[in-house]
Amino acid sequence: MFNTMTLTKIVGGVCGTFLIFLLGNWAATSIYAMDATGHDGEHAQAYVIATGDDEAVEEDVVEVSFEELLASADPAKGEKVFGKCKACHKVDGSNGTGPHLDGVFGRDVAAVGDFAYSDAMVGHGGAWTAEALSEFLADPKGVVPGTKMSFAGLKKVEDRADIVAYLQSISG
Numbered sequence: 001m002f003n004t005m006t007l008t009k010i011v012g013g014v015c016g017t018f019l020i021f022l023l024g025n026w027a028a029t030s031i032y033a034m035d036a037t038g039h040d041g042e043h044a045q046a047y048v049i050a051t052g053d054d055e056a057v058e059e060d061v062v063e064v065s066f067e068e069l070l071a072s073a074d075p076a077k078g079e080k081v082f083g084k085c086k087a088c089h090k091v092d093g094s095n096g097t098g099p100h101l102d103g104v105f106g107r108d109v110a111a112v113g114d115f116a117y118s119d120a121m122v123g124h125g126g127a128w129t130a131e132a133l134s135e136f137l138a139d140p141k142g143v144v145p146g147t148k149m150s151f152a153g154l155k156k157v158e159d160r161a162d163i164v165a166y167l168q169s170i171s172g
Contacts, residue, residue, distance in 0.1 A: 078166025
């Protein structure tokens, strides 16, 4: 039943299969080359963007102050951005996971009496101004290391200006 010829056929079949796969791989890599080199060994560029000159021209970046952004901020957009904050903060005078934010402007940091602030926030001190809120909203854990606020922050300064304008509008 099982003799030397059967074993030879099985080994030959396995080797033949591997040879087919090896030749198929070689043919596919030569047909569908994935590297960026051409036939002469140089790198082929897919497209070139003409910039006018070969040297990079550094554009003048105009730095706009936060006060100017706040002056042109839209409280309606800020209300939409505040949707990210609603999970923890309320504006009706009641506390949620975070303290209520109505009347936040001019209020001392960690001044809501019935809210349990972290020691880091209590030790931070100061009052909530537009600039202080913007700085805090950009990176809460960077401004007040040890804060309980787990929000990563708002990276866009325009979003921060809009939300500060919204909070100013409801602070009365």
